[in-house]
Amino acid sequence: MKTECTQIKSRFQALGKREIRADFDWGSISSDGGALLLREVENRTAIVRRFAECFTDFRDPRRIEHDVVSLVSQRVFGLALGYEDLNDHDELSKDQMLAVAVGKSDPTGNDRKSLKDKGKPLAGKSTLNRLELSAQGDLSGSMYKKIGLDEEKVDNLLVDIFLESTPIAPPQIILDVDATDDPLHGNQEGRFFHGYYKAYCYLPLYIFCGEHLLCARLRTADNDAASRTVEELAPIVERIRNRWPNTQIVVRGDSGFCREELMSWCEDNDVDFVLGVAKKTAD
Known part of the structure; x- marks a missing residue:
């Protein structure tokens, strides 16, 4: 005997002259239309x-x-x-x-x-x-x-995609450096407690220019927020300079990146910087 359980159709409010309905008698269904x-x-x-x-x-x-x-x-x-x-x-x-x-x-x-x-x-x-x-x-x-x-190819690809998105060299670009927590929920390798985030986590480094990701580097949370920033910035700046030699490059970060190593590198490589300064706590 033929079952009737798949014959139900739900009708919705029309969209102009278009009929809108839901049928439940089709084959494979996916929720991932996007x-x-x-x-x-x-x-x-x-x-x-x-x-x-x-x-x-x-x-x-x-x-x-x-x-x-x-x-x-x-x-x-x-x-x-x-x-x-x-x-x-x-x-x-x-x-x-x-x-x-x-x-x-x-x-x-x-x-x-x-x-x-x-x-x-x-x-x-x-x-x-x-x-x-x-x-x-x-x-x-x-x-x-x-x-x-090939990790170097991946690093270069991120910068190349950014450079290709802007056919004309801009007069100025701002490279935002940031560190954030990547919480851990087990005993993963490199698990450390971070006092600021009050959790066990990794502390990845990110470098963005606007909406474009230029670097995402996984780090353990026992490091300073600015750890390896110069190491990651140097090849990015070099690759950008090779394409846009006259573009002003500004590095921007919060107080976690206000470190002598980074500021000295910026000055030595003609890179401007805007870095936050931590508030001094009262005694």
Whole structure:
């Protein structure tokens, strides 16, 4: 006997002459429709593809079903959709909408080689975890790590994307340096308590120019807020100067970056700076 449970339709207020209704008798359903917008952005900018080119795949191509581009795309799009935890991808591996955004030719996953992977067009958490644990160097002889990462290429890519976004050299740019807390919820390596944030956390360093991210460097919380700032700023400023030699560069930060090392470096390299000064507490 034919069931009637999928025949219900909900009608909503019309939009002009357009009828709006919800049908519950369709096939696969996804709550991640925004993935298609991410796909359109990627098709225009190729940012994720260029990011994937910073990796080197030492895996046997005859034995893989997810190339580096699709793995990086899946992880980046997942983060943009709010799925930060790798565990989410055990369920997302079946999401056909995300598979379309990633560019899978078989978004249903029905053509997967392994029977247990049928219906899962995307990678699971274990495969993505191996991607995130990528190391530098030649990994062709490694048993477990088979995807290498060139960190210098990633650093250069962030600056290049910023430079390409502005075809005409601006008279002035401001580089904002900042440190913030990345709370920890377990016994991760490099776990330290930070007195200001009153929590166990990492203390990553960020460098922005407007809305453009130029640097994101993970650091442990036992370091000063300004730790490694000069080391990260120097190659960024050099790359910008090579493209825009006449642009004034200003470094801006709060009192946590008011350090002699940073100010001396700025003065020696013709970089202006605006840094906060901590309030002196009463005795």
